[in-house]
């Protein structure tokens with residue numbers, strides 16, 4: 154049975170987008186100083202709902218960064234476009250003439266040895282319609298697997314690297330150099346969330362290469378099956394952006410997908426990414 158998640162917290166209310174994933178936080182502004190008690194509750198809401206949203210956050214970029222820092226150290230992405238004045242901010246921009254978008258299911262930076270805890274993304278330029286982000290609950294996706302598959306994946310480890318989304322712009326020499334700096338990472342296929350203790354699928358179609366110590370055909374078939382879990386609507390919520398909307402997701406518990414359905418329009422969003430720990 155679907156557990157009933159809390160909607161009433163001491164310092165704000167939340168409005169769920171689905172029974173188990175995604176809730177809009179009402180009555181919080183990402184501006185200025187926040188007492189530890191509020192940050193603690195935001196963190197709890199994130200753990201409960203896996204992705205939380207805030208509207209009307211027309212705050213300076215410095216506030217976005219400062220809010221992110223309340224949850225941990227911020228990473229600087231080596232391959233993305235970073236904000237010229239604030240390297241902690243990744244700028245994801247599609248112009249009116251862009252031909253493709255980052256539309257695949259993934260969790261951020263799983264190619265790192267210690268991948269991200271969470272990402273906080275703010276909408277800056279949003280198309281009149283389209284450009285939604287979809288989120289999928291990896292706990293539910295795991296729970297939905299058969300016992301046979303769960304057993305097969307018990308203790309399995311997969312390798313991840315950055316080459317899929319970022320390698321195409323590098324020549325062979327640069328690829329080699331970057332792989333030395335950012336070597337392939339090995340993570341459990343099913344990770345245990347370090348704060349909730351729940352198990353979730355931790356392979357994704359953007360960065361996972363193979364399941365180790367397994368025939369390639371079997372690894373490919375299992376990965377395909379696991380990737381398909383993210384695409385099941387019952388495990389998802391979908392967020393409709395407005396300018397200055399903010400989405401804060403837990404990369405340890407969800408995957409996301411940025412729908413690229415707005416050709417002819419611009420979309421610009423800015424992200425800070427909180428450093429996480431080694432998955433187990």
Ligand SMILES: [Fe+2]
Nearest residue numbers: 259260261409
């Ligand atoms: Fe992403």
